[in-house]
Structure formats: C-alpha cells, structure tokens
Amino acid sequence: MRADQIPLSRGAFARMTALGLDVPAVLTHAGLSLELMSTARPVVTTAQFFAFWHAVEAICPDPSLGLRLGDGTRTEVYDMVTAAALHSGNLGDALDKLARYKRLTCPEDVVVELAPDEAAVSMRWMLAEGHTPRLLVDAMFASNFALAERGTERRLHLRRLELTRRPAEGTLLSAHFLCELRFNAPQDRIVYQRSDLDLPFVTHDDSYLTQLLPVLEGSLREQTAATPLRDKVWNVLARGMRGGHLRMAQVADALHLSTRTLQRRLGEAGTSYQQVLDQVRHHLARRLLDATDLDTGEIAFLLGFEELNSFNRAFRQWEGASPARWRTVATG
Numbered sequence: 001m002r003a004d005q006i007p008l009s010r011g012a013f014a015r016m017t018a019l020g021l022d023v024p025a026v027l028t029h030a031g032l033s034l035e036l037m038s039t040a041r042p043v044v045t046t047a048q049f050f051a052f053w054h055a056v057e058a059i060c061p062d063p064s065l066g067l068r069l070g071d072g073t074r075t076e077v078y079d080m081v082t083a084a085a086l087h088s089g090n091l092g093d094a095l096d097k098l099a100r101y102k103r104l105t106c107p108e109d110v111v112v113e114l115a116p117d118e119a120a121v122s123m124r125w126m127l128a129e130g131h132t133p134r135l136l137v138d139a140m141f142a143s144n145f146a147l148a149e150r151g152t153e154r155r156l157h158l159r160r161l162e163l164t165r166r167p168a169e170g171t172l173l174s175a176h177f178l179c180e181l182r183f184n185a186p187q188d189r190i191v192y193q194r195s196d197l198d199l200p201f202v203t204h205d206d207s208y209l210t211q212l213l214p215v216l217e218g219s220l221r222e223q224t225a226a227t228p229l230r231d232k233v234w235n236v237l238a239r240g241m242r243g244g245h246l247r248m249a250q251v252a253d254a255l256h257l258s259t260r261t262l263q264r265r266l267g268e269a270g271t272s273y274q275q276v277l278d279q280v281r282h283h284l285a286r287r288l289l290d291a292t293d294l295d296t297g298e299i300a301f302l303l304g305f306e307e308l309n310s311f312n313r314a315f316r317q318w319e320g321a322s323p324a325r326w327r328t329v330a331t332g
Contacts, residue, residue, distance in 0.1 A: 015069060021060055036149060047129065065135055066134070067138050083100050083212070086150065087209055088230070100120075104216065109239070114194065117194050118194050119192045120162075121189060130290065145158070152196075157179070158178070159192065161179060163182065163185055164187060170285070236255065239274065245304030257284075282318045296323045
C-alpha cells in the first residue's frame with residue numbers, strides 16, 4: 001500500500017499560533033498528541049490530518065484562516081517538490097512538476113487538465129475516506145495561487161474556482177481570488193487562464209533544478225515500483241471520473257500495459273478491473289452525496305452509470321439503502 005504519511009511543519013504550527021489559533025486545543029479536539037508540536041519531524045496519517053483540519057473548523061472563529069495560511073506560501077521555506085516548482089522556467093512547467101512529484105511528499109494527487117482556453121489544477125487526497133475539510137481546500141488553493149504569483153511576480157486573473165461543497169457565502173473567496181466560484185463540483189479545482197502557463201518565472205534557476213530533479217526522479221521510480229497495481233488503477237479511475245468512466249483499455253494504456261496484462265496482474269493480486277471500478281464509484285458516491293447538493297442523476301452521470309436505476313441498485317448493494325436515504329442520514 002502507499003505510505004500513509006503526511007509531514008507536518010512546525011513552522012505551520014507557529015504560523016497558526018501567530019494567526020490566533022489555539023493549536024493545543026485543536027490537537028486535543030482532534031484526538032492527537034500535543035507532542036506533535038515539539039517533535040522534530042511530526043508525521044500523521046491522512047485520517048489524523050483530516051481530523052486536525054476538522055478540529056480547526058470546529059474551534060477557529062476565523063473563516064479566512066485557510067486562505068491566510070495558504071497565502072503564506074509567498075514567503076515560506078518550501079519542501080523539495082514545491083521548491084522545484086518555484087525554480088521552473090514558467091507557470092506551466094511549475095504545475096507539471098507539482099503534478100509529477102507531489103505524491104513524493106504526501107499521498108496527494110495533483111492533476112493538470114488542459115483545455116484550449118484554460119488549465120485546471122485538481123488536488124485529491126488519495127487515502128481520504130471523507131470529503132476534504134473546507135479550510136484545508138481554501139489553504140491548498142491559496143498556496144497554489146501564491147506560488148504562481150510569487151514565481152511570475154504578477155497579479156494573475158483566474159478563470160474560476162470549482163468547489164466540492166454546497167453553495168455558501170463566497171465573499172472571502174471572491175475577495176481573495178477575484179474570480180467566479182462554482183459550488184457542487186465533482187472535484188476541487190483551481191482554473192487558470194491557459195495563456196498564463198507561458199508566463200516566465202523570475203525565480204527560475206536551472207542549476208538548482210539540475211541538482212534536484214535527478215533526486216526527485218529517482219525517488220519517483222522507487223515509489224512507482226513499490227505501488228501496488230490496484231492502487232495505480234484506482235488513481236487513474238478516480239482522476240477520470242467526471243462523466244463516463246474510463247474503459248479498461250484506456251486505463252491499461254495510461255499504465256503502459258496491454259489490456260490482457262492488466263487483467264492478468266489484477267487477477268494475480270486477487271481483484272479485477274470491475275471490482276476496483278466498483279470500489280472507486282462507491283467511494284466517490286459517498287463523498288458527493290455527503291459534500292454536495294448534486295442530485296442522484298448528476299452523481300450517477302459523473303460516476304459513469306448509463307442509467308439512474310443502475311446507480312440506485314449498485315448503491316443499495318454497497319450501503320443497504322438508496323442514495324437519497326443514505327444522504328439524509330449522513331447529513332443529519
């Protein structure tokens with residue numbers, strides 16, 4: 001299995017304290033040890049990380065905390081992956097490096113999707129059970145945007161933010177990002193102007209990248225070799241679940257395998273393509289029902305079901321209840 005380890009920055013604890021957050025109270029509320037504040041390199045699981053951010057939301061009276069923390073990216077010291085992005089030649093190269101290497105630092109999947117006029121960056125926690133805490137999403141968006149503006153030394157104009165949450169007062173987000181907000185989205189995405197990808201980074205440093213990239217590439221090869229095939233298939237399917245699921249041949253092609261080899265190796269691992277597809281659909285269905293107001297027909301479409309009745313039958317098999325009934329119980 002992938003290593004479920006998320007490093008916490010002691011500097012982040014210090015910034016949170018400086019912004020008025022009672023970090024010991026948050027840790028206690030999340031059921032985490034206070035020793036994390038004094039540990040040299042604190043590490044938590046995804047479940048613990050989410051519990052921490054849910055506790056922040058429960059305790060912190062400041063709804064802008066996530067934005068303010070993420071905006072600190074303009075001045076903070078970076079990990080190796082973010083440093084590689086900052087020293088890239090332009091914004092497009094920087095986003096590509098984040099997408100390629102981010103999972104080396106934590107189980108987070110960053111995907112860049114290109115369209116003629118826009119470039120959308122999505123961020124997904126690969127080992128998360130529930131939906132991503134709202135303030136954490138705000139911090140992730142703000143951090144990515146701050147990196148882009150720090151590298152280009154320009155005020156960028158985003159096309160929009162897509163948010164996997166119910167419609168809410170968006171004054172803070174609108175004021176910070178100055179762009180359109182779309183709620184009830186299937187994924188959390190920050191969407192740039194496609195033309196902005198060509199903007200040069202004033203922080204570009206080829207000599208730095210010459211030293212760093214071979215290290216990152218070596219680590220990536222080691223991680224890829226150690227990642228079970230079932231997890232690789234899961235990630236490809238989860239990335240592409242935006243209306244119509246990927247066919248097995250497409251997944252095999254993404255993994256540089258033949259369809260027959262993919263079938264055989266999944267069978268050797270004790271599973272099948274259909275089983276992994278069902279697991280991804282189940283996982284994403286729960287998230288979308290819990291976090292959004294999308295109706296069941298829209299969710300069925302996003303998960304690649306040809307008919308609503310097929311989705312309803314599958315969900316009853318997974319949960320023993322209809323999607324509508326499950327949502328009512330889950331959201332109180």
